[in-house]
Structure formats: C-alpha cells, structure tokens
Amino acid sequence: MGFEREMLSPAAGGDDLQVEAALRPKRLSEFIGQARVREQLSLVLESALRRQRPPDHVLMSGSPGLGKTTLAMIIAAELNAPLRVTSGPALERAGDLAAILSTLTEGEVLFIDEIHRMARPAEEMLYLAMEDFRVDIVVGKGPGATAIPLDVAPFTLVGATTRAGLLPAPLRDRFGFTAHMDFYEVAELEQVLQRSAGLLGVTLPADGALEIARRSRGTPRIANRLLRRVRDFADVRADGVINREIASAALNLYEVDAEGLDRLDRAVLGALLKNFGGGPVGLSTLAVAVGEEPETVEVVAEPFLVRQGLLARTPRGRVATAAAWIHLGMTPPPDVFGAPDFT
C-alpha cells in the first residue's frame, strides 16, 4: 500500500474507515477549529434557513484529512436536507452527472468530492445546472442531434478539492462561498483527540494528548489514526494509560518524528538534500527520486513541509530551507535558501 492509498483515498482498511465514520462530528457546533470557516458557514446556512431557500454552492479546499467530507455532511445535517455523494472520478461522462442531477429533490445537497478530477463534458453540464438549475440532454449524434432542456430542482452543490488551483475559473466562479481549510493548531488537535478518546473509551491524560497532537501533521484524520496506534501500544506494552512517554515511544515505533513528519515527508526532504543538494529541483524529478507520483508528493507531503518552513516552492523548483538540513541532522550549506544572514 503506497502513501497515496493510505492518505488520499479512504482505502486505509475497513476498520479505519468505520472508526473514521464513527468519529465524524455531526453538527457544526461539534466541529473543532477552523473558526473562520465555521463562522462564515454558519451565516450562510442560517440565512438560507431563514429565507427557506437552498444556500449558495459551497467549495471547500484543503489538504487531505482536514474535514472537508465531514463539513459536507454537516451542511446537509444543518439544513435538514438529504445528501447525495459522488466524486469527480465517478463523473466520467456527462450522462453520469445528468443521471444524478435529474433525480435531485428540491433542497438536496449534492457533494462532489475531488471535484477537480471531473471530466470536461460533465463539468460543462454542471456550470449550467449550478447557475440556471437546468441541463441540456443531448439526444442523437451528428447534425441530427438535439438538445432537450431539462429542469433540475434547486439544489446546493458542495465541492471538495485538494487542489483548488486546478479548478477552471468558470467553475470556481460559480461557487458563492469558498472555504479554505488550513492545518490545525496543536491546541485544536488536542481537543479533537480528547473528543475521540471519549468516543473510543480511551483514557488520555493531557500530556499524552499534547504529544500526539504535536506529531499529527496539523491533521485531524492523522491525529485520530495515531491515537488508535498509540492506544494499541499502550494496551500491549503498558497498562493502557497513554502518557507522554508511552505516546512518544509508540510514535517513534511508527516512524512519526518529533515534528510529526512521517516516512514520506522524510523521504522527500532526504531526496531533496542528498540527491539534489537542497534544490532547486522540479516536482517530477523529486517524485521519481522518492518513487511516488508527483501528485502524491505535491498534495500529501509538500503542503505540510511548506507550512513547517522546511521546504519552499520557488519558480525554479523545490528548495530545502536551512531548517530542513538541521531537521535531518545535517549542516546547511552557507548559501542555503532562507539561511539567516550573519553578516
């Protein structure tokens, strides 16, 4: 199983998937962190409820595991509306989308995950549906083809993407509200962990929660996953209590380092430093060096490395910062990117 399968798709195993569903907050008030997004969204929802109209279409962008799917479900729950779930890769032909749109009921929430991966013809159909609640079904081929207009019940589209930059402008512009999800603060992840520990019936002292939170890559999904791995460790190797020492020992065993970098993160940094002298190097060259798809490196590893100040994306390619050299226990070269100026 590659990194992509572990982190991008829900293929982490049936058990993980079930636990993930059980740990999902169901209402906006249970959703931890992302204060600005929460406030903006609650206004959008509240005013829609008052006007008794479906709210504007909502786009959510952010790294995997930050809560996009969770928020989509919450939006439907808060509106007391049914939810239809699909994903970009499932909408290969316009007909796939037409089949869904034509059966929506009034006020329904349509969630399209990974919306940037939708096929072009489906995308064009979606523009019209979003704007005019109408689709044109093309019947026949060639000169005899006719477009039959079909009304679509007023619905709310919720789109999620890990790569907002890939969305064509006409699609992006048709969303009334875009929520940018950021990595979580350590204190917020401590709350996520305490909530999950409560639901899972795990005893989690504050120092253990802090240690896991610090090493969760700013990501609730990872926090929850690490909590379960640490719990396993505590059950087998200790008395089940997750204090700081136990959490730290377990995370070391699972190759999560003190700053939360996992194997892929360290592989990317290691290749950048050792194979390319710290860069600049192009994304695809870097990806080949770590044996991963460029998209995995770009979507899964890089955003966190950038946010930690370990890697920079420059017009000439990826560059390691002085902090990256130090993090991997090496001495940064004198002309390193972002080096403090001692002169």
Ligand SMILES: Nc1ncnc2c1ncn2[C@@H]1O[C@H](COP(=O)(O)OP(=O)(O)O)[C@@H](O)[C@H]1O
């Ligand atoms: N704000 C949050 N508060 C509590 N738990 C969260 C929050 N955001 C995400 N989670 C947890 O993280 C897991 C992954 O969230 P998900 O919505 O699937 O992320 P995404 O769709 O962005 O990849 C969920 O199981 C949920 O339990």
Ligand SMILES: [Mg+2]
């Ligand atoms: Mg998701």
